[in-house]
Amino acid sequence: MRDDWDERVDAVWSTAAQRSEDDVLAAILELADERPERDADGLFERASAYDYVGREAEAEPYYRAALDAGLTGDRRPRALIQLASTLRNLGRAAEGADLLRSEVGDEGLADVRAAFLALTLLDAGRPDEAVARALLALARHLPEYRRAVTYYADELLER
Structure with a gap:
């Protein structure tokens, strides 16, 4: 059933x-x-x-x-x-x-999950973390520039 x-x-x-x-x-x-x-x-x-x-x-x-x-x-x-x-x-x-x-x-x-986390963080007044979470999710799919995008995302998370 x-x-x-x-x-x-x-x-x-x-x-x-x-x-x-x-x-x-x-x-x-x-x-x-x-x-x-x-x-x-x-x-x-x-x-x-x-x-x-x-x-x-x-x-x-x-x-x-x-x-x-x-x-x-x-x-x-x-x-x-x-x-x-x-x-x-x-x-x-x-x-x-x-x-x-x-x-x-x-x-x-x-x-x-990353997309909705970014949206909730943005609405919660945490735009840097929202962008960082979105970038980290995107970085997993980048054959080139993954390292740079991950670095910049981590930098945003440290602000």
Whole structure:
């Protein structure tokens, strides 16, 4: 059942760009309702749906509940990144940055984490660190000038 549920959730998200926001929200909430009340995956998907439609204040408690319920797998690092972004949108960027500095885990999302960390740091009034974090993420992909970009990023972090 779980595999089928995950496939149905993935199907909604993979077609979200072709659907109205209301349709995406309704479809994900309907799927989340199939899960037990404290099911971490269902809570995460519910949070993601509210976040997707710009209802961050409603999303935040579901992200926290999902994490508290023991969210695991690839949803956990996504929840941390998405919660940090939600906190930023709610005017609590410093809290979001702290969250992204803590355990996020999935190195496959390292660049995504770096991007959202840079955004939260910028909104938290730390522009030098924001640019440095973005540069360090970019430097990993530079075949040339990696050393120089890393040096300048480190210099920004020391300010």
